Amino acid sequence: MELRHLHYFLKIAETLSFTQAAAALRVTQPTLSHQIKQLEQEIGTPLFDRVGRSIQITEAGRIFRGHAQRALHELESGLASVNELEGLIHGHLRIGVFRSFGxxxxxxxxxxxxxxxxxxxxxxxxxSLADMENALGSGDIDFAITTYLPATSEKLVSEELFTEPLVLAVGPEHELYGRASVRLEALENMPLILRPAGTPSRQLIENCFAARGVAPRVVMEMSSGDATLATIRCSRLATICAGRALAGAPGLATIRIQAPELRRSGAILWHVDRHRPTAAVILAEMAKRAYAQIRPDDCD
Structure with a gap:
């Protein structure tokens, strides 16, 4: 069994297509098929069921996939450790981030x-945060940058990156446009656009409202921040978000919400059992230094 067999197998398991996998791996489809047959012969059981023009991974293939992923991750960690011993900073660094970090x-x-x-x-x-936790556990990413909620897994550790308040964002047609601040309790009956229920930002907002004995009036749910801002720009609806989300969004105003607890934190997540490549540590330190140079309420 050779390393290329593992790479080929994992790409097919990911795409469930010999054609797509061959294109991604830059090999011919007959070559790829031959290599997989060699692997299956060595293992002694089929890894894929071929039904017409489609394929499905077998139960044996699913079991083998986890071991193959771990083997390649361990090899990459070993190579990274050797490179660091020689003082070399190179390789492939994989990071998980939230969309808002753009x-x-x-x-x-x-x-x-x-x-x-x-x-x-x-x-x-x-x-998402759940996907970050899974990817850190499987070794698919080296570290993650997250917001809103702490990691739920005991296998993860976090390093705070920043903290920032959430604000009320409104368009010119809104009755509060031009106001400097508003009490959180005053938002109870205000029509809001928020992220879908169950998302970290939605949970944070609902928890803060509940702590004050009120509930947000959500009339629309949107997963896209850009779509949310475009909607409030031409309506009397409002949203609650980080102030920096309005960067490059003309015509909108931010209103400070008088609720110190309504704020989110950014953090770097690591897996406790996995090797931290030198490149990952350097990048994480650069991010922490960059955020340390700005005011806590101006994290954009």
Whole structure:
């Protein structure tokens, strides 16, 4: 069994298509099929069921996939450790982030990191907190940057990155447009657009309202921040979000909510049992230094 067998198998298991996997791996489909047959012969059982033009992973394939992933991750960690011993900073760094970090300080930090360490290839994937925890556990990402809620797994540790208040965002047609601040209790009957129920930001907002004996009046749910801002710009609806989300959104106003507890924190998440590549530690430290230089209430 060779390493390429594992790479080929995992790509097919991911795409469930020999055609797509061959294109991604830059090999011919006959070559890929031959390599998988060799692997199946060595293991002694089929890893995929071929039904017409489609394929499905077998139960044996599902079991083997987990072991193959761990084997490759362990090999990558070993290579990273050897490279660090030689003082080399290169390789592939994988980071999980929330969508909202596109408007944060992080892009500038990434640019600075690339200039300082051009030998490191960076991959960023936007994902939910649950997906971050799973990806950290499986080794699919090296660390994550998250907001709102602490990690629920005992296998994860967090390092605070920033804290910032949430604000009320309104458009020109809203009755509170131009106001500097508003009490949280005054928002009880205000029509709001919020993230879908169960999302971290929605839970945070609902918990803060409940602590004061009120509940938000949610008339729309949207998973897209851009769509939410576009809607409140041309209506009398409002939303609750981080102030920096309005960067580059003309015509909207932010109103301070008189509720100190209505704020979110940003944190870096690590898995306690996994090796921290030197490149990951350096990038995490650069992010912490960047956020440490700004005021807590100006985290954009």
């Amino acid at each position: 408007n944060s300080l992080l892009p500038a930090v990434l640019a600075d990191f690339h200039r300082a360490h051009p030998g490191v290839r960076l991959s960023m994937q936007q994902m």
